[in-house]
Amino acid sequence: MRNVLGPAVWMMWAVVLLTPASARDEIRIGITGTFTGPAASIGIPYKQAAELFPSQIAGHSVKWIVLDDAGDPAAAVRNARRFTDEEQVDAILGSTSPPGAIAMFDVAVESKTPQLSLAPVSVPAAKRMWIFSVPQAVPVMVSAVVDHMAAKGVKKVGYIGFTDSWGDQNYNALVRLAPAKGITISTNERYNRVDASVTAQVLKILATKPDAVFIGASGSPAVLPNLTLRDSGYEGPLYNSHGSVSRAVLQAGGAAMEGTIAPTGPLVVADELPDSYPTKKAAIDFVSAYESRWGKGTRNPFAGYAWDAMLLISAAVPAALSAGEPGTAEFRNALRGSLEAGKEIAGTHAVYRYTAEDHEGVDQRSRILVVVKDGAYHYLAN
Amino acid sequence: MNPTVALLLAQDGITNGIVFALLGVAILLVFLVTRVLFVVQGEFVVLGAVTLVQVQRGEVAGAAWLLMPLALLCLVLSAIQFVRERNSRLWSLQNGICLLALAIGLCATFYPPAGKSAWLQITTVVCLITPMGPLLYWTAFRNICRSSILTLLFAAMCVHYVLQGLMLPLFGPEGFRALPLVRGRIDFGGIWLSAQLIFMLCVFLLLTTALWLVFHHTLPGKALRAVSINRVGARLVGISSDIAGAAAFGLASLIGAVSGILIAPLSNVYYDSGFLLALKGFVGCVVGGLASFPLAALGALLTGLLDSFAAFYASALKDSIVFALLVPMLLYMSVTQISGRGEEAGE
Amino acid sequence: MRRLTTIALLVPLGIAASSVVLSSYWLTLVISVGINVLVCVGLCVMAGQAGIASFGQAAFVGVGAYATALLTTQGHLPPWVSLFASLGLTVAFAFVIGWITVRLSGHYLVLGTLGWSVGFYYVLANVPGLGGYDGISGLPQLFLMTGNDERIPFNVLVWALEAAVLLITINILDSGPGRAIRVVRSKAMAESFGIDTSRYKLAVFVLAATTAGLSGWLQAHFLRFVNPNPFNLNASVEYLFMSLIGGLSHFAGAVIGPFLVVVTKSLLQTNLASLVQTTGNYEIVAFGVVVLLLLHFAPNGVVSLLPGSLQLHSRLTGSAREALNSVEKPARGGVVLSAKGVSKYYGGLRALNEVSLDVGAAEVVALVGPNGAGKSTLFDLLSGLAEPSAGAVSLLGERVDGQSPRSIVKRGLARTFQHAQLNDDMTVLENVALGGHLRGNTSLISAALRLDRRKEAALLAEAALQIDRLRLTEVRDEKAGSLALGQQRIIEVARALMVDPVIVLLDEPAAGLRFAEKQALATVIDELRKRGVAVLVVEHDLDFVDQIADRVVVFDFGTKIAEGSVATVLNDPRVVEAYLGRPRSAA
Structure with a gap:
């Protein structure tokens, strides 16, 4: 054992330790996300989008450093430290899961590096200076669902979601928003991503005779409750969370997903948006680039967040370059200042407008509703 | 809860329970013959299910890409052994199965089965998955088969990690769902039973009957039973523990493939679905006392029912409730065991 | 150390x-x-x-x-x-x-x-x-x-x-x-x-x-x-695997394991992910393969590479300033251990059938009989490992049947096991010192804070004394597992003597011993007798029995068939028939 293991480990260390710290005129951005492990289906599109990132911004070459944290907050922190300490990055994108992103806050604050979270997080006021949240916060998305329910006269909604952070967040948003519109929540059922059956939970939901059901799940496991509800004879409206909007769900769900409604970013149905929609151009540009690389129909909201983070950085770099060279504290501070300068930046998902007070930066234009018709998502213009 | 809901829950519970029972029986078989607590059984189920879906879609079965390297590895190990120990035979059951597995893998890669015949699909799945059991035994377990139960459990966990880790790039993170092999539901005056459940029950009964026949009326089956009752004694009367181990693993992978076929049309199967399934099958085994096959199957059915009813009453804590069942059962088994004498942890 | x-x-x-x-x-x-x-x-x-x-x-x-x-x-x-x-x-x-x-x-x-x-x-x-x-x-x-x-x-x-x-x-x-x-x-x-x-x-x-x-x-x-x-659960498994990679047998494994795993994993996460383009859980695969290889080729983990001098073993530290306390032995002629009508059934099987037996102070009693005659069962009943189905056992006049082994050893009964039950990884000294557990008893907390040193020194000194007495001095700091079976039996005897017993039960102590070793054992048994300790010994070697025993009890099929001095018993026709097959004089 000693003969093999020893040299191998030493060699790997040598690789790390001897990596030269090159002279900087390039911009370095670290990206960390969940690219392996059970939540990988959500993380992988971010990585795929990152492969399309430009190699130059404002005449400077950019090095995008992509690391995997496998959804482990401790690994996300280690990656963040690696970015700030070894690579002296100018900004950090990530992580793609809320726990990972939250755990990285302190690294960003301590090292005075702007962090653009690729997972929806609420930014605590004390750390707001360096943290920006790119994806729409869950309540923003759920508000679209609640508004639609109210408009359709739904009085009672049943909830079923994942036994994880995603299931919690959607439920909490629903609890916060629905009562104001006169909607009561009849159940809070949970299931495991890999569960083979949700029959029991569905029976419990049906026993409360809800007018609609909201499903707080993501990726193809979101199909199971839809399917079981329909199989059990439920014919009312089905709302899914924005985490479910993906091609995999349509493929896995087939007929069961027909007619279901979900909130999402506008890029998913970019072609159907009215031309006046502010994010349409960015979205169409991204979708064509992404689909020509990864195949027709591969567009998904997650890749869009990564792309928007890149657009935000690109927009902020020119102003920051006048303050200092990449790799310096001046540059990072100027980058942060430029990000929160209150300019409107049209991304694929939203028109972002960060200010010193608001680092979540998106409004109602960042979410739309889509309905599944003939095996595809279509814009639901109220 | 009204009677209809109770009945539906029971039906759901039994459906889950059958899958757990198949897993439980396989895990128990492997445990009794080799003392390995075989958490890898869940991966066999996933492989069975995913392979069925891929065959139905007309794709090349990813399982072939696990089977062929495994067979090659096994051949290499056997060649090393041949070079080292002059007395080992070149032409053994092991090498034969390796070559057969290679042939099956190549066949499945270059001539993926076409057509809609359910029998062809099932045969393909069974042929691809079953050889993995013995191959895994020979590569990962045989040389440490005398170690403590704990070491063997660690080895099984390692194999589980390796397989699951390889299945993610092989199959991707998305779920697989097969087209139903049987459709429809049967109405009994307002109360319906899904045809799938009846199909599952039939297959379950058929498989258990077949196993019973094998164990009680064939010589190899009796030999296997002898090993499971008394390993040392069986070795003394000349039953090869090597072949018995491989046979137990082979039966486990066969049962896994069948379970996969049964579960595939019911729900989405993910590359990592296996572990939780195996653990629940395992809970079923323990509930049944970790000693007898009928009791293990019964325990697994109970676990399935508990799973379903717990999901109805407290879905967020469902798994806590199911796994909490382990502790009192184990406590009961510890207390009833003859205590004090010759007890060694891990032995 | x-x-x-x-x-x-x-x-x-x-x-x-x-x-x-x-x-x-x-x-x-x-x-x-x-x-x-x-x-x-x-x-x-x-x-x-x-x-x-x-x-x-x-x-x-x-x-x-x-x-x-x-x-x-x-x-x-x-x-x-x-x-x-x-x-x-x-x-x-x-x-x-x-x-x-x-x-x-x-x-x-x-x-x-x-x-x-x-x-x-x-x-x-x-x-x-x-x-x-x-x-x-x-x-x-x-x-x-x-x-x-x-x-x-x-x-x-x-x-x-x-x-x-x-x-x-x-x-x-x-x-x-x-x-x-x-x-x-x-x-x-x-x-x-x-x-x-x-x-x-x-x-x-x-x-x-x-x-x-x-x-x-x-x-x-x-x-x-x-x-x-x-x-x-996954995190728990990871902790276990980290320890396993380091090695469970030595606490240093708990430092080495996490170091290797965390560092290597971090390096893999950064380097492998960029080498392998597709997304996969490759580090978990590598992890699994490495541990699997370890289980096959270095089951004791990385610590098995540590030099022997870094093994954690207690060693004798100079001379002890105090001696372990010792109890007064009962007066010569009194009954130490007494079994009355003791039976043991396992289901329908009668392992012991109404056996009565007395052992007096400073008396050496030998139990002989063919294999399966119930001698070891009797030992288990006497030492509390099993409960008699009927009958009574008393030690120094008090009923002890049904009591736990712990309370019986406290009353001064020590025993050895037919199959030596030693910790193979502990040294002979440590194994023997274990016998004095009750005499040198200290709490975990005082041990953790090193407040037990005087007691510990006394305990180790006493253990060394027993070791010397049984001529094991040369192997005192060897691991018990590395010794021959015969020596392991003697370690068992030394360990039993550490109890400071009033009676000691020896289960085939001389099996596998060479002549000189047997003589040493006989001397020790004789010394015990002189100190007033009662000895009950199961032994097959009749010459040895003849040499040490005051009295012999013969068992067959769970029943006592003869009792008396060595000479009378060995000439008892029932004994000859059941056990020897032919008169000893013909041998």
């Missing part, structure tokens, strides 16, 4: 000191290693020494982490105060869970930890007020105001704690309670020497949980954020 202590202190303190020179990324890595090491040290002792492999250590890390998270964010307590809450709550949890768990036997115990490990995760996520799956964020820093890099003091703290924990671990393992912990696996043997195995198992369980809780407290304030994920 001293060298090991020095290293165990210098390595962590060195790492703590190197904080200043470590690159910032390595600093983070080393802190992560340290946080894992704390869990693994406890696990290593628990699994490697006491044989309790737990699939639930992460749950205790979780208790520690959540306790401080809750108290510092909701209760606004300083982290140094919540440290005590973290530890206290972990200990309380460990007591409750451990009380049930250690009652599980063998591999059921491992499976039990699996059960509550899975259960705990969902409970953690569903208890109101713990923040659900998103957990609790905004924990305060330990040293500096939020927003400042405090990794250097943090690393110093982590590794200083590490040094303290390692020191305590060494102190405990190198003590009476430590030896007891190392044999709790052999329940029957341990209980026969007065070791309360359940209590020691529970103690180890709680200790391991405490280091895990401490690790949780550190982890919570390092990440300043807790959520249920790092405390699930």
